[in-house]
Amino acid sequence: MVRLHLRSPYGRDEIREILVECARLSGLRDAYAEVICTRGIPPAGSRDPRECENKFFAFVVPFVWIASPEKQERGLHATISGVQRIAQCSVDPTAKNYHWLDLTMGLYEAYERGGETAMLVDREGNVVEGPGFNVFVVRKGGVFTPDSGVLEGITRRTVMELASVLGIPLGWRAIPASEMRRAEEVFVTSTAGGIMPVTKVDGKAVGGGKPGPVTARLREAYWELHRDPRYATPVRYD
Amino acid sequence: MVRLHLRSPYGRDEIREILVECARLSGLRDAYAEVICTRGIPPAGSRDPRECENKFFAFVVPFVWIASPEKQERGLHATISGVQRIAQCSVDPTAKNYHWLDLTMGLYEAYERGGETAMLVDREGNVVEGPGFNVFVVRKGGVFTPDSGVLEGITRRTVMELASVLGIPLGWRAIPASEMRRAEEVFVTSTAGGIMPVTKVDGKAVGGGKPGPVTARLREAYWELHRDPRYATPVRYD
Numbered sequence: 001m002v003r004l005h006l007r008s009p010y011g012r013d014e015i016r017e018i019l020v021e022c023a024r025l026s027g028l029r030d031a032y033a034e035v036i037c038t039r040g041i042p043p044a045g046s047r048d049p050r051e052c053e054n055k056f057f058a059f060v061v062p063f064v065w066i067a068s069p070e071k072q073e074r075g076l077h078a079t080i081s082g083v084q085r086i087a088q089c090s091v092d093p094t095a096k097n098y099h100w101l102d103l104t105m106g107l108y109e110a111y112e113r114g115g116e117t118a119m120l121v122d123r124e125g126n127v128v129e130g131p132g133f134n135v136f137v138v139r140k141g142g143v144f145t146p147d148s149g150v151l152e153g154i155t156r157r158t159v160m161e162l163a164s165v166l167g168i169p170l171g172w173r174a175i176p177a178s179e180m181r182r183a184e185e186v187f188v189t190s191t192a193g194g195i196m197p198v199t200k201v202d203g204k205a206v207g208g209g210k211p212g213p214v215t216a217r218l219r220e221a222y223w224e225l226h227r228d229p230r231y232a233t234p235v236r237y238d
Numbered sequence: 239m240v241r242l243h244l245r246s247p248y249g250r251d252e253i254r255e256i257l258v259e260c261a262r263l264s265g266l267r268d269a270y271a272e273v274i275c276t277r278g279i280p281p282a283g284s285r286d287p288r289e290c291e292n293k294f295f296a297f298v299v300p301f302v303w304i305a306s307p308e309k310q311e312r313g314l315h316a317t318i319s320g321v322q323r324i325a326q327c328s329v330d331p332t333a334k335n336y337h338w339l340d341l342t343m344g345l346y347e348a349y350e351r352g353g354e355t356a357m358l359v360d361r362e363g364n365v366v367e368g369p370g371f372n373v374f375v376v377r378k379g380g381v382f383t384p385d386s387g388v389l390e391g392i393t394r395r396t397v398m399e400l401a402s403v404l405g406i407p408l409g410w411r412a413i414p415a416s417e418m419r420r421a422e423e424v425f426v427t428s429t430a431g432g433i434m435p436v437t438k439v440d441g442k443a444v445g446g447g448k449p450g451p452v453t454a455r456l457r458e459a460y461w462e463l464h465r466d467p468r469y470a471t472p473v474r475y476d
Contacts, residue, residue: 004339005346039342045302047370047430049342050349064283086329089322089361090340101242101337102328104277104287108243111288123327123361132285192285 003095006037006054015058016233022060023235031060032192036098066132066193071116075199075211076188078130079115080177081106085128085149093129093151103131114203117188119180122149126174132192137175138185138214147172155189155222158231162221168214185212187219195219241333244275244292253296254471260298261473269298270430274336304370304431309354313437313449314426316368317353318415319344323366323387331367331389341369352441355426357418360387364412370430375413376423376452385410393427393460396469400459406452423450425457433457 001008010018019033040052067076083106091099106118119130127135128149134156136145143163145156163170180186186198186206195218197211206212211219225231239246248256257271278290305314321344329337344356357368365373366387372394374383381401383394401408418424424436424444433456435449444450449457463469 005343045300047302047304049345062283064285066285084325084327086324086340087322087361090324090328091343097339099337099339101335102324105243105329107287123325 001037001095003092004097005049006039008037008054008056010056018058019060020233020235022058024237026060027237028060028062029237030063032062032064033060034058064192066188066190067116067196072193072196073211075197075206075209077114077116077200077203078119078186078188078198079110079113079117079202080127080180081109081118081120083109083118083120084123085120087123088149093149096151100131107131115200119201121177124174125177127177127180130188133188133190133196135175135180136187136189137180137183138187138212139179139183141214142169142171143214143218144171144173144175146175153189153191155191155194158222158225159189159195159218162218162225166217166221168218183207185215187211187215195222239275239333241330242335243287244277246275246292246294248294256296257298258471258473260296262475264298265475266298266300267475268301270300270302271298272296302430304426304428305354305434310431310434311449313435313444313447315352315354315438315441316357316424316426316436317348317351317355317440318365318418319347319356319358321347321356321358322361323358325361326387331387334389338369345369353438357426357439359415362412363415365415365418368426371426371428371434373413373418374425374427375418375421376425376450377417377421379452380407380409381452381456382409382411382413384413386412391427391429393429393432396460396463397427397433397456400456400463404455404459406456421445423453425449425453433460 015035023031023033036057038055039049040055042048042051083102086102106120110118117130119127119135122128128146129135134145134150134153136143160170181201184207188196188198197215199206199209253273261269261271274295276293277287278293280286280289321340324340344358348356355368357365357373360366366384367373372383372388372391374381398408419439422445426434426436435453437444437447
């Protein structure tokens with residue numbers, strides 16, 4: 001937020017309380033919670049963003065999956081997009097934002113090519129991320145994810161922690177599109193779905209065309225974590 | 239709109255009628271008219287942009303200047319930004335959009351450096367455009383503006399037409415930041431202000447530090463056009 005010149009009226013602890021209260025009031029047991037800070041609008045006649053009153057929003061809705069549980073079982077079909085992800089020198093991808101015209105255009109392109117979701121590349125042709133998710137490949141039993149040009153997502157971090165606990169080697173480095181197309185396994189991560197296998201890239205089966213064993217192990221461990229008090233915040237419903 | 243996968247319920251002629259009617263109803267004699275098309279929101283639970291119902295908005299407000307008439311008389315103070323304009327391979331700049339996080343960050347940087355507005359560069363270090371305006375330099379009596387990586391603005395086009403009528407040589411080509419800093423004259427163009435002189439770039443005076451003669455000639459001719467029926471659409475107020 002500071003990097004985007006946005007001010008939130010609430011700190012970390014207050015935001016946690018607000019979200020817990022939203023979940024409690026909604027009564028939803030499977031809720032998707034979100035906070036958004038907008039720039040707001042400047043006074044009439046002004047175009048100076050410093051004069052905007054930033055707005056804070058928090059809400060919960062019934063859980064929104066990036067991919068339905070059925071699609072997650074069989075694995076997602078992704079295409080590697082011809083649209084380049086907005087470069088880091090233009091918009092900082094590590095500051096979460098919904099400045100998504102590139103990602104949205106990538107989605108339209110994916111649909112036209114028979115895919116269900118898109119992975120965008122950087123100017124060097126390395127896959128970076130997709131609309132709302134980080135990407136991972138499995139190669140020789142090790143897991144790799146891009147080291148830069150991406151949102152450093154919470155679920156991405158959880159995969160790193162799980163890999164460490166499970167003894168799965170994990171590395172951060174550029175992932176050329178060609179490597180993504182011939183990976184043993186591919187998966188994506190998002191708050192809106194957790195760890196989700198990808199079983200087709202650009203129309204071709206990944207590995208055997210079924211979710212692979214490393215992905216399955218991480219995915220199982222991920223959902224287990226929801227019962228771990230270190231990773232969960234309890235909501236006291238009425 | 240087609241390039242952004244947006245559908246407007248109205249065609250060109252209908253939009254013109256709507257805007258004229260907005261102006262008439264508002265009673266404003268100096269109005270800023272605008273149409274916006276938004277993607278809209280998808281049905282609950284969906285993240286598919288094809289399922290969004292696009293929304294059309296039209297409004298008029300009291301005229302909004304990018305720079306006040308006083309600042310236009312003395313000339314704007316601009317800084318050449320360290321933020322790169324989002325590249326064409328990520329978002330098409332010729333499809334007008336408000337996907338402006340790069341431009342907004344450039345503005346904050348400009349303010350911090352004592353400027354009033356920002357000009358962003360492409361990855362090669364050529365100046366492309368600013369928040370809501372196209373850029374021009376005057377060199378040896380000729381006028382130059384970037385040929386790519388920019389919105390092909392209406393006022394930019396009007397400058398081309400005026401230059402032709404007035405016998406001022408005009409060229410389209412890349413404008414390195416270094417050339418912008420030592421130009422004889424610099425001006426920017428926008429619907430929200432017309433042709434506006436820039437008299438400081440990165441804190442240094444442009445030319446003599448006052449609006450130059452070529453800019454003044456074009457600016458005068460531009461405002462004259464508002465009385466030309468080929469360029470004006472009459473509004474019949476009650």
